[in-house]
Structures are given as structure tokens and as C-alpha cells.
Amino acid sequence: MSLLAHGEPAESSETDSPAVEAEPDVLVDFTAMLQRQRQGGEYGGWFGCDSKMQTTQSDQGYYLEQYVLGVLDFSSQYGIDYSISYTAANVIGRPTKFPAYGDYPETFPMRTYGDWWQRAPSATREIQPQNLPKLETHDYVVVYFEEFVVPTEVAIFETFNPGAVVRIWAYGLTKNWTCLWEATESDLARPPPLDSRRFAPPLKKTTMLTKTLRIDFNHSRLNYYTEIDAIMLCGRTVTKTQNLLAKQQIRQHSRTLVSPPPEVIGSTPGDSGGGSISYKLRTLKFQPNCGEDGATKLHEFINNDLVQFLADNCVDGEEAAPQVCLTDLPFEILLRILSYLDLKSLFRVGHVSRTFYDISTHPLLYAEISLKPYWDVASSELLCTLARRATMLRKLDLSWCGGFGNVSPTEFKKFLTQRGDNLTHLRLNSCKFLNASCIENVGIVCDNLIELSLRNCATEPPLLNFSCLANLKNLERLDLFQTYFETELLLSMLEGNRKLKHLNLVNSRASYPATGLDQECLLILTDRQEGSLWRSSEVRVERWCKLRGNLLFYLKDKDPKSAVAGLLVLENCRARIQNEERDPDGYVFDLDFKDSPSERFITRSSAERLAWVQCIEQASSERLNALIRQLKDQIVSQSRQPSSGASSMGNHIDLGMPLEQQMQEQLQLHGQLAEDGQLSVSVTTEVVAPIEGDLIQF
Template structure:
């Protein structure tokens, strides 16, 4: 007789009863911002910065443009249509692309039950939410496509996955491609408990087991008749089980032998054809192919399939072992994107330098955005090993000192440099620019250590006549003297002088820029409140190819000038006139009807909220 009573008793014994206080979820808001990829604000201010996401919501449920919110640097498609757009690497990587992220921490570690984001302006760009343990382990809580959402504040609280560890670290990823204008976040709420979600689920399972055991017992199916010979029956079952196990072994051996000796229809194809087919696979699929058999291992490991590698989409699982795995395959490596990878101790500087020493000889494009492990030793190794480097992107790499930047002057092949929010200073930068007359793109946005931006601009005007784009966003030491020097770069197609407050009284520099740079397609002059109609008129006369113009916060321009811009600039696509005091909303609505091909931006705030430009 099979004793179901024992089963039922066991189930009852393991059931803990009601959930205690430790399993009750409690709310907490962001305590600290650990990391972020970009911010509209500056490190020497709090307006529009990542810091603003800490604490309880200060603006929600109000909707509008608030300096007290967290805002990132881009929106929509415009930055991807600009001349400065970098070429994508390994485009076959699938999945939802992320353009920005922010890492935030909370006071107490919990098992997450709910995450709520308070979006106060243009919501809909959140695409992923991750939970981390602080040592490089990440679990995905939620993922979804960017959304088209109406104009109103939103509490975004998606259903999240359960994880098996406590956390006080979240990462939120953003895709801005569907945004009509900048998105703004007020706060993030984490609700969780100290009770493992798996334990809660186990309690429910135990309840079900008790119920099932009682039902089975009521059916009396556990009672075995006296005439059944249990010993003989069990012996027969044991023999049958042994035969079944032997049969499975034979089948597995046949499968293994077959997989080693044949690749199916691929056996009849030349290696070159198979390699061409494999070249369309993303990196994960390529790695899986190496496990099929020896034939596929050899082909999927071929160095010609690893000339361009994009690890950014896999930042959550990349560590030093990833570099060790790739090293033998990167004999001909030319382009690699390690952005967002290796943080929280997953890659050490010595491990990165070892990889670059082995694989860096032919690298032409190297992207290391937000890689916190990059330091002077890493940069020096890059300067030694990557002698053919054309692109270096080290956005938000804050551990590089003057010594590291000076080592880059030994490279003379640069065409693109992205130093956004780094600690680069004027002297090493000038040396670097002098050695690279073929430079085409440079981003120096939010580089607060550049105390003499005029010196840099004069160097660009004197030595870098191939320059196509320059980003001086929020570099406050730039003056009209530096802007005038840029007019010597006649091939310039993109200039971002947003929030360069030293240019607020432009003098003759805008006239010089317009007459010297007639190929301009993008011109951003946000918050240069001293700009007048007189300063902008030369661009209509000399720059017929302007497509994107940002005049946000330029107080003195008139509706007459804006209308002339719209009528004259036939290629104009983006026109931002937010916070331009002399232009009324009703006029903007009329322009939108008359010029439907132009995306006219007009930021808004709730009634009674002061303009963020009142102190500038």
C-alpha cells in the first residue's frame, strides 16, 4: 500500500502559512545616481541633470519642460540624420536598440515587485529596466518597444519579471527615436520586499500540493489489492527501465556521431559561401554556430567574420572572459564597440590592455563610451597598438588624466574624436589636433576642464580644414573670437554652440561663420540670448542647405526673421524656437499649417512655471 498520508503530511509541514511582514512590499525612491550616458544639463549646474531624478517626485503630475527634471541630450531621428552621425558597427545585431541609460541606487536591497517611472514630458522612450547586484550581475526586469504616447505626464509601471537576488541597483535604458521632443523624468519608485519571490511562489505551490494530496486520498487510488505481487511487478519495471536507458544511450551516440561527421546541406557548399551566409548572423547566433560540430566551429570562428564587432547590445553579459574568447578570432579586427561594457569590475584595465595589445594592430574604429575602467594605461596602450586609428569615442570616461590624453598625440590618423564629458584640457588637445590635419568630426560637449576653448577653436581653424562637424555644447569658455576662427573651416556642415554662454554677445562672429561655412546643414545656437535677427540673416543668404536649426531660448529674434527662415530655407526640416519670448504660440500654429514639411519645435510648461532661461 502506497501511503499518501506521508506525502500530505510532508506538504503540510513545508507550508509556512501566512506571509510575514518581511514579505510586505515597501516603496523607496532613488537615493543616488551611479552612472548615466548623457544629460542635457552640465556638471557645474543642477538644471536638467541626472541628479534631479533622486528623491520623491517634485513636479508630477504637472506636465511640461522643467529644469528640475532629468533630461538627456537627444530626441527623435535628428541626430541620426546629422552629418556627425557615426557609421553603425555590426548592424545585424537584433533586438531593441538603446541610446541612453541611467543607473540609480536605493537605500535598501529588496526583491523587486514594482518599478514606476514618473515621466513629466514627452513620455514613451523607456525600453528596458534591469536589476543589478553591484558586481556586474544583471537580470532583465522588463523590455518593450519605444512607445508613442500622448502629451501628458505618465506613471509608467510595467509588469516586471521576478529575480532570484535582492537588489538596490536599477538601470533604465532609453530609445528616443519616436520622441517628438526631449523626454523628462521626475523620479523612479522601487517597491519590493525582503521576502524572496520564489519563496512566495513556493508557499502557493505547497498549498496546491496539500489540496491535491487530499483529493488523491479521497479517491483511495493509493490502495493496492492483496492479489497483486508487488515484488514481481517492481522487478519487471526495473528491467524495462534498464532497457529504455540502454536504448537512449544508443540514440544519443548516433546523434553525436552524425553531428560530428555531417553538416547537412552545408557540406555541399564551398567554405566561402558558408562564410558569406554566416556573415549575416548577429554575434550571439555566430557563437551558437560554433557548438554545432567541428565543421561549423571552424567556419564560425573564422577571423574574417570578426573584423567588426559590436558588444554594446550585450553589455550586461560582457566581461574579461568575453575578451579572452574573442582574442583568437580577432586577428583582423578593424572595428569594435565596447560601449557600456565592463563596468562594476567586469573588465579591469590590465585585461583590456592585454586585448588591445593582441588585437589592436588593425583597429580603425574604437568606441569605449561609458567604460569606467578606461584609464591612462588603457589610453597609452591604445596609442602604442592602434597606429591606424581613425575613430576614438571615449564619452564619459572620467579616469583619463592629462598624461593619458597627451599620449594620443602620437597617432596621426584620426578622423573622428568624441570626448564628450571627459576631463581633457586645452594643451594636450591642441597637440592632438595639430598632429591630425585630417580630422573631420570632434565632440567636446560638456568638457568643463577646457578653460580656453578659444585656443582650441583657433587651432581647429588653423590646422583642421577637413572638419565637417564640431560640438562645443556647454563649453562656457568659448567667445566670439573662437567662433570666428571656426569660419576658416570651409567644409563645416554641423556646428553646435548650444549653451556656450560666452558667445551670448556675438559681435561679428556669426556673420563670419555664415560666410566662411556655406555648406552648413545643422546649426544649434540654444540659449545664446544675445543673438538677434542681424546675426541670423547671413545664414539665409549664404547657407542654403541648412536642415536643422535650434534657436531655443534666443530671446531677441522676431517672428519676421523666423518667417523669412521658413520661406527662404527650402531644405529646412527642424526648427526649434522654444522659449523665444517674442514669438507667440498662435503664430507657431499658423506656421505649422503653412510649412508642414518643417518640424517646428515649441517647448511648453504648465501655467505659472518660470522659464528655465530667466537667469541667463
């Protein structure tokens, strides 16, 4: 799902502020980062739409309209990751439903709408809410196109409940995000239309090059899910010479890039230097009377000009009453005032004076940190700076951060090792830098966690390692929305968390099924089609397949909710892997039947192929009957034990699949008990073995 390219982390900058120079451990100037980010770069771009149109070509390039080539990242989607219905991948290419209006599976909706989910009792409360902008972002999608262009228009084709788009961002060659458009209060005041629309807001004028966009959504005004059909980027391309010159200028710009000096409090534009006294003297309207000969006489000034001079400058000869300065307030009062500031303002206040710097870096102001609103400037250097201030950290939200390699897994683990031992809330939603080692570090260090959120984190092997999360004993909320996990490791973790109140497994995928007899995923199989003149052909199609016991169902298409097209009876069959390597279509395994033709299946990964082979090897009526007999024998043995005063509820019953030797022993024991008349539980039904390899069409 995610194809994030990992770039180099942003370079740290130094500041000329005396307040910051006083502390050598500050490695990044957050204010300078934000200022450079808001100013934007003059260049930009990244990555790679096969759907494009060229017009008016010239020496300066040509005007180009192109559609999405691929999806890099997204925060949520209504559909499941291995389906084509209601997924983010549906924004790729040209519109398929526009201008039709309605609910279509071929579009991209997200998981939420309205504000009911924020008012629900189970809703999560924002960490450091003062960081949130006036118009909050609920979801996002990052897409890329084929050609670099200077953006002049971005068109979003909305086919159902439009009106959720609030920001459009572009990623440049300087590895910075620039906001091309943001919704205003007047935009939000207009009611959303009830028809499909091609939404193309006026963009900020820029000369940057880009082919990567991020669209932000806010669903608070919607009464139902919004759906996006396609996204089009319009702009003018550049010639190869212009592109090389732009890259050369970027390299020169990055070498000479320094943090802008902080503004001097009390200075004005146009000051040539000097302090406040020099500035006062330059602004005084003082011009004494002069004689004809040009000589200034002191007594004439005192007699004629002194009164007017004092009146103009409000000097009455008496000492002015001393004024109370803000820094004269108690430290606790100043600390409370600064606690209402957002993270960006805290860094800016530190440039005012040494007193404000000491207050703005107090650990109590960093007990809760949320970098989610600052995803565009979050980096490893910023984490290193915060680690030196947040010595009393309790809650941390790094959601949406770390894209394009800005946060490294090593720096994240270092931050957790330093400041994670007292964490109670940790949110890592859509953090693509996470790997198994990061999750292992969370389980080892953050043993006081009450809330852990890993929404939409890892969808490709290697899977997240949940073994070390078994150390967590105080979890009350666990969110694994659209995240891969190993079932047994997750169960072992849940077993130790008796206080768990909220568990989210929506659209999540397990590496192995919960039981040894169930399996389902997307498979490529061979479909035999009858042709003319009694000829038949074989076509490989991708279908959703479900294994239930010894029955393998395959559906009509990729949608897991589609109708059943047919099934295979897995009796007297053997799963065979002929080649361990990956074929051009995927990982192949065959089903060989005794009296029927073989069937070939293709999976996406070797882990999925191994899981299917293991399940199919256990799928037979004989094994199912053996399992039934084993369970009934356990019931018989439990019923023979003398009853005690204590309740027998909760006794463990082994539900594992018996081995071959165990199966033979169970069969012999079952026969002896039946002959001796000691078996009180009669077996009235058994799984009847159908003809092996039966292919039943619906």
C-alpha cells in the same frame, strides 16, 4: 558623476562540447554566459534611498517604497556635469514637478530625441549592426536605492514627452543583470501620451534581491526631449536571517556553477540515451501478429505484416537519392552565410560540429566586433577569447561595457596590444574602466585610427592622458562629449591631425583654460546677508563664477546661464592658500585686498584651486597693459622687416604672458621708441585700474 563600484570579474566556465574542447585557448563559453544571464538568478542586489515608506511589516520582511539614493552611471545628459539643471542627478529623491507637465530644469533629459540625428550626414554607422536587438537602446541611466528588496513594481515619473522607456534591468547579488520588463510591439504601437504619467509596467516575477536598476531609453518615437523626474522601486524586504541564507546559497551556487552541456542535435526531451538508430527503433510502430500460443511465425509476418510495415515506414526497397548536406557547400559560401549572424549566434553555431566550429571562428567574421549590445555579459574573459579569434580586427566598439569591474584596465590593454595595431575605428563610450594608462596604450598601439570616440568616459581626476594621442595622424572623427582633458595636450594632438572632419567637445571640460586670463567653474563663496537690528550674517553659497581678465563675475546660482549677481575687481589683490589639505567644504583659497576685506572661495579639487590661483595672480590692469604693449611692439617689429615675395600670413606671434623682467624691458623699449619718435602705432586706450577690491552688485 560616476560612482561605479568595481566588483570581481565573472568566473570563466568550461563546456562539455567536443568542438570547443578541441581548442584549448577558448577561455569563456559565451553561449553559456548568455543562457545563464537570460535565465537570471534567484538572488540579487547591490548598493545603497533615504526617501522610503514602510507598510505591513511581518516575519517575511515588509513592503517598501523607496526613491533613488544616487546615480551610478548614465550615457548622456542635456545639462553640464557641474550644474543642477537638466542633469541625471535630478532623479534622486522624490518627484519635485510631477504631476505637472512641461519642460523643467529640475528634471533629467538626455541629449537626443527622434531619429534625425541617425539620418544626418555626420551620424556614425553602427559596427556589426546584426548584433542590435529589434528595439535598440539609445541611452540609459543606472541608479541605486537604500534597501534590498524583491522587486514588485518600478515606477518612473515622466513629466515631459513620455514614452521613451523600453527596458528595466535589475542587478543581483550574483553580479548578473536581469531584464524585469521589455517593451513589446503592442506597447510601441500605442502613441505616446501628451501628459505627465507614472509609468509602472508589469514586471517579470522573480525572487531576486536588488537595489540597483538600469533604465533603457529609445527616443525614435519622440518629437522632443523626454524628461524624468524620479524613479521609485517597490518591493518586499527580507529579514537578516533570510539575507544570510540567500548569500550562503549564492556562494554554494557559484562554486558548483558549470556551463550547461550543449544540446545534442536530433535529440528530443525524454531521451534516455542512445543514438539516432536507437531512437528510430523505439519509435517504429511494429507489432507482428502472434498466435494464440504467443509464438511469432516469420512466414506469417512476411505474408501479413511486411507490406504494411514497409508502407508505414516509407521504405520502397530502392536506394534513396543522396541528399545535399549544408556542410557539402564550399567553404566560402558557408563563410558568407555565417557573416550575417550576430556574435551570440556565432558562438552557438560552434557547438554544432567541428566543421561549423572551424567556420564560426574564422578571423574574417571578427573583423568588426561590437560588444555594446552585450554590455551585460561583457567581461575580461570574453575579451581574452575574442583576442584569439579576431586576428584581423579593424573596428571595435566596447561602449557601455566594463561596469562594476567586469572588464579590467589590464586586460583591455593586453587586448589592444595583441589586436589593436590594425584598428581604424575605436569606440569607448561610457567605459568606466578607462584610465590614463589605457589612453596612453591607445596612442602607442592604435596609430592607424580614423575614428576615436571617448564620450562620457572620465569626469574625475586623474584626467585622461592625451600626450600619447599625438601619435595619431589619421584621425577624421574625435568625440570627447562630456570628457575631461588637458587643453594643451589636446591642442598638440589636433595640430597633427589635419584630416579631422568631426570634433565633438559638447559638455567637455578642460583642466586649464585656453588662455591665461579666463577661468570659470562652480565655487563656494561667502554671501553677507543683512539681518534685523543692524546685524549681518555670512552664509556660504555655491555659485557659478567666471574670471574675465581682472574681473571676477559670480552668478545668482549654480546655472552658468543664470544672471550675474555681482563682480569683484581683482586689482592690488593676492591669492593665498593657507592650508594645502582639504577642508570639510572643499579646497579653500583667499583673496587678500590692500584696502578691502578678504574674500574666501572654495573649490571641489586641488587642481581647480591651483588653476584659479594661477589665473588670479595674472589678473591685473598692469599686466594687461604690458601684454597689450608687447603685442603692439611685435606688430611694429614685424612691420619694419622688408617685405618678401612670399606671403607673410601665418607668422607666429607669441601670445604668452611676459615675465616681470620682460615687462620691464618692454616698458623701457616702449619709452625709448616714444622719445625717438620711432613708434608709429599710437596707444589710444589702456586698461584703467579701478579701485582694488571693488564689489559691484547688480
